[in-house]
Amino acid sequence: MRRLTHTLAFTALAACFSSAFAGGADMKPPLERLPGWAVPEAYTLDLRVDPAQTRFAGVTTIRVELKKAADHVWMHGKDLKVSSVRVIDAKGVSHAAQYVNAAPKQGVVRIDFGKTLQPQELKLVFDYSAPFNHQLQGLYKVTRDGRPYAMTQMEPISARYAFPSFDEPGFKTPYKIVLTVPNDEVAVANTAIAKSSKDGKGWKTLDFKTTQPLPTYLVAFAVGPWDVVSGGEIKPNAWRKEPIRLRGIAPHGEGSRIHIALSETPVIIQTLEQYYGFGYPFGKLDLLAAPDFSAGAMENAGLVTFRDWLMLMDKNSPSDAVRNSFNVQAHELAHQWTGDTVTLDWWNDIWLNEAFATWMQQKVTAKVHPEYRADLDRVSRAEGAMGNDSLVSARKIRQPITGNGDIQTAFDGITYQKGAAVIGMFEHYVGVDTFRKGMRAYIQAHKFGNAKASDLVGAIDKAAGKGEAFKHAFSSFLDQSGVPMVSTRLDCSGTHPVLHLTQDRYLPLGSSGDPNRLWGIPVCVRTGAGKAGVQCQMLDSKTATMQLSGGQCPAWYMPNADARGYYRFSMDKTDLAKLNGHLGALNDAEKLAYADAVKAAFHRGDIDASAAMEAVRRLAPSKTRQVALAPLDTFAWIWKHEAQTDAQRAALRKLASEAYLPRLQKLGYVKRKGESSDDALTRSALAGFLGVGVKLPAVRAALLQQADRALEKNAKGRLNLAAANPDLLSEDLTVAVEEKGKPVVDALIAELNKTTDADRRNAMLAALSHAPGAQAERVWNFALSPQVKVGEMFRLLTGHRDTQQGRDALWTWFKGHYDQVVKRTGTFASGYVPNLAGGGGCSMADAERLQAFFTPRLDDLPGADRGLAQTTESIKLCAALKKAQDPSAITR
Template sequence: MCTTRRFTLAALALSISSFNAAAATPNDTAPLGKLPRWALPLAYQLDFRVDPRQSEYSGSATIDIELKQAADHLWLHGQDLSVVKVTLTDSKNQAHAAQYKVAAQKEGVATVELGQTLPAGRYRMVLEYSAPFNQQLEGVYKVSSQGAPYVITQMEAISARYAFPGFDEPSFKTPFTLSLTVPENQVAVANTRQVAEQKLEQGWRKLSFAATKPLPTYLVAFAVGPWDVVDGPQIPATQWRARTTPLRGIAPHGEGERIKPALAQTPAIITALEDYFGFGYPFDKVDLLAAPDFAAGAMENPGLVTFRDYLMLLDANSPANNVRGSFNVTAHELAHQWFGDTVTMPWWDDIWLNEAFATWMQAKITQQLHPEYRADLELINGANYAMQSDSLVSVRKIRQPITGNGDIETAFDGITYQKGAAVLNMFERYLGADTFRQGVRSHIKQHQFANATADDLVSALAKASGKDQRFSKAMQSFLDQAGVPLVETTLSMENGKAVLHLKQQRYLPLGSAGDAKRLWGIPVCVRYSVAGGDAKTQCELLDQAQGKMVLPGATASSWYMPNADAAGYYRFDMARVDLARLTGSLTQLPDTEQLAYADAINAGFGRGDLDAAAVLAAAPQLAQSATREVATALIPTLKWLEKHEVRSDAQRERLTALARKMYLPRLQQLGYQRRAGESQDDALLRAALAQFLALDIKLPEVRKALLAQGDKALEKNADGKLDLAAANPDLLRTALSVATQEQGTPAVDVLIKALSNTSEPAQRMAILSGLGAATASANAQRARNLALDPLVKVGEMSTLLRASREDGEGREALWKWFTLNHEQLIKRSGETSGGRLPDLVAGDSCSQSEADRMNSFFQPLLKQLPGAERGLAQTREKTLLCTALREKQDPAALLH
């Protein structure tokens, strides 16, 4: 009786337990956004078998997981993977059958069906699979350099699911342990140091790498191929890091020597970043890899940072733009080792925490180590560039809610990078540099090797500064709403004091359908003149629709600059008399503020407040500046006038005469060849002026000088190859463009043939730009067709097509070509490029008919192209705004 009773109670307990387990089993559908949190990855062991000479690879992913509740299935990510076997083992080492099934192919969502309900607990899941090498530079992909195949990875944003099955979201940070089985004649590298090597049969070897720090899937990286591995100078120990850190360059075979300049600059960047963050470089090595083809500019994979090859492979003949870009981008990617790699956003709506911080820190480190690069001006130019996009109604917020994979792809834009960096710069000034750094250090330390949100950062800054909720609301007003603030200013004398009256609204271009009523918390700083010729600065937080600021020492005749040091992310509109005084005092402003003044001219023109005559009046004053960025600041607006407003010979002659007067003497003074000991800035100014005057304004004397260089570059040397080094490397792109336009078919023939035997990345970019600049219809068509030819790398396609639109036959011809070839283009470039496609093929359009045809063509493709909806909306809106601005213009204004 007692025995029976014990049995009955045990059976009842088991029955209840089973019932509860069954009841708790999730009954859900395939998650197309975030994965559910009832299954969590704890650690990965990834084993890859890779031979770059093959068309596919194989692998196994061993994932330690925790089921937070009983389940008969779990969700994970996997795309284009052929999973042949799944094994699940519990904590008692008991195996359970499981099956992998694709649940949502387009989103890369899969399910593992467990075959039974398993209780909550820890399990080890092993998935064995194979996959083709990706053709669109995602996941694990294969490219060639000088005929040799290489395998490289690119996992960001959501491409790790092409590489291995897993939980492909940034909030899932775990250690990864990689091994690579490769042919014995291949070099393999990964995020961490190699710790073991095992020789296998049939010419294979297995390389094992140390476990990583906790990482999200998008930072896993490896590469296999006949790489040159070059030791760089070791990064010495510092007060923040007790050990030396090894540094290496990974370059395509035969290119190792050219990666040494990039390696030489890296230790100083690392130590400067450590000093700022107060936190030692946290990974076990630094490898910089020059990828023969790459979708992005670079990628911050910890321990194995990958770059487009032209940024890493440098020598005396490299364009100045590439040399400077190498330092800037290296500083950007290494800044990510703290913001992004050590502390990671939990979801893609906070990707700005990665990219804005890296952009802002890049400028800070570059300004510290290379002040002559004027990273402060680059930061301001970046803000001005972002304001152009931020003026659109269709623009993203910095913290844009993510509703699908397409939103993830389009989050990597000027709003995330340049606007985000400008907002950080503005609030650093508001809090003070030391206080801001204290908040950043606290944030990094508190969330190291974990995840953190924007709110976490704002909280750390508020705590460090002792500021109240007014600061937090101010900063969040820039993060959580789109648009550019417009601050309207008027100076008046009241009771013997100079009072600056302020109003804020949203800046909207002429023709915009947006609502201007919007409030931010704007740290407004004003520089103004006082008696004796001195200047003072006054700052206030403007978080109401209207406000005022007393300017001590100012008089009724004082000039003032509404954005002191151009540190604020806002535009300004001054009372006309105030603007006239500022214009008359322009030479008294630092060049930072002259850039803000130039943006005010551009913004006033875009809003319809200023006409072409006002732009042409301001341009000569800025053009005489000794600072390159200021001297060229209005060139984009002059190009717009040339492209969209010039309708008569008289207008063209007026614009040509003005451009010749403003810029030709400067170009002639610089000359067309490099001079011994000249600055990079002179080289960059020469290139900018030559391109504008030769390809946009088409000055005969400039085209003649560049054609002479282009002709020399197209001559064959003793090896039978083009003598591309005969041209100034900084002008090669423009020289080949002029040669293509002037010589026609012979030049096109030579350049197409040169593509097949030219591997030097900067020269390839110049060749592609030259081909894209072809204006004769047959030659332009041949050039565009190359975008579908394997002769042109996937990452080079946009260079060719953009040149065809801007310097070649123009947007009408490109549009016709695209409508006939869009399926092949999308297949080759990948559907995830959809967000950028409308702008690539229809950017600079300026008519209602172009907007309509763009909309009609792309609408049926939106479901196929993630991110294209936003890309289409923005390109169409820019087209309509351009149309409204063009129709507003008075033809006589260009003749004044």
């Protein structure tokens, strides 16, 4: 095949066009978005995949609309060995083209035609091969129990590892997938198999039905010795005429453990269909339990992939695993509408996918499993996002994208949890029915296409009729970072009670942020029971007044009714004292908002440790698990960073023991027949806090007793892990590792090499992360070994952050093994590496060494600049708060 050099191609082009439109800036690789003058219209992926090999090969054919005369197109491809490229023009004439790795680091390639082509429809045909990825990107390979599997993870920009492509969400086309695989392997893809054939030489070819229009990041297929389990059919309904074939795809020998997850799927789908008024549009539905996976799960249309522990369960699975399975499945299936049916146009609007799926998952969970208390999960997760959002270096929900690093770090708590909280706040403001009407219109208007933030906000506004003020208020949360702080003061001196409102930006002690920032905040205040006791007002100026209804001065008020608002509050001291006396009148969500207000005041330096710990005494008696445990984050900070003497630690242990030990003792350490999952979760949380956190001797003794039984070996030399309460296995083994060191570390490492059960692996990994002394370094080295999955590695490297000695030891190890860590994790995890190395630090020295080490390495770590900025800022804020505290307050 004749190949034109770049010089010859450019010379030929210049001879034809004096304007040289393809030269100059047009030949500079587009490192952000591809130009819009070449648009893919359809793909055919014809691949030969054998997981037992190290490479795969195939032919990718892309139908492209060339919108202007050009001698080249820009595309994506990374680590692909392209043997030939052919261009077939609109007349069917084929000629060779050249594949040029224009920007290998970013995966940007140029296809040189060799001559200028006029606007027309083309076909680009690529013959190529590529290695199976080992960093869980693109088409990657993992081995489980001695058996190899190949599967895909394309989001966000990893399709380029698997096939030549226009690897952007705005390019949405149908896909025809054809897989040639060994006869004894099972292959699945986005769609059902249309036909299959065998070649008589040990291979079969599976021709899958053409997909609905999809972006590259939702293309999915998998090859391996899978167990395929029928989940039956999801029956037709008012929104869908055809049944949905449901299946579970599990690793070899694990099919029997996917039934619990599959049993929840039909009601999730039907709930989503009813909300959106739009039937599931992708024909069949497979749920795949991946042996190793970079994310928690992935919403590929028709083939949703999950970490194995989210899918593989039995009657003895931990309660948190069962709940997590449902919640994550609800999230991923919600994506079939927001993300798959309607796809974001560009990565700055990833919240249109993730925030809406998070918000919708909470609605589905609340309806199907009200006992899971999704209403409280909504509040606690939003408050968790506020921790990151309080940083000056925090992302916006709609963060401008300046490179691949910004894409890879967009999948964070701001996108998911803050985004969901903001959606919920404005849903509450316009009304649930009105918001749903807008969502239905949005889905119908953009189905099988792409959308921007303005499309969604416009649809809600049209349904609500709120006008430009609503759009401005919504955008004020999308387009600027930060947490609003609403300060309140009640004035009853006039004829009617008046609440004075002031807004600024919440900033922790030591922050360099500008407090002068304005939002359009729907502020809702409770002054009594029921809906009649709540009134709302849009606060879109620095100050405002709210005249309270009823005509009488209320005995108390709650500045964030039902905790629906994404804001923190600060009250006049007299008003706060009255609220403290009426906490019993608040609902559970409001009590969580109250606990967050205490935490916020502590981190702003407004109150000391003694005042913060009063929240433990006020909230610990609550019968609701989430409320009782709400103050523990602040307690943990004080324990780690402020308690300096034995007397101070003894005072904290006494408080913890008085507040929580009776509850744990009443629950006991053994799982009771018929107990609620909430009791199991309470037991686990309290055992972890009291036994592993503050190390109460009585609790540690009970956990160690269970661990001893679990560590006994049977006749086959295996540990008897089933002897422990599955909900406490992690805590049991952690205490055993801390107390006994090497013998337990030896036993757990040996058992990990024999165990495929994901829940037990997770418990053992969590315990090993607490290995003491010299055993810690041994565990860190083990994290880099093939016996530990890539997706498990971080679990072993996040212990030892509670003390400066532990952080120093991990830091020394990390510097010596930096290259190995980065090589194993790949570019997708680059943004998290600075936190892995320095997270939990609380001194200026910690911050300075982190900056000094990573700054010269940022060019090789996409997204690490933001990770470094946020980790460093968090460390400095911790140091500032620690410096301002008076440790003697603990014993007052």
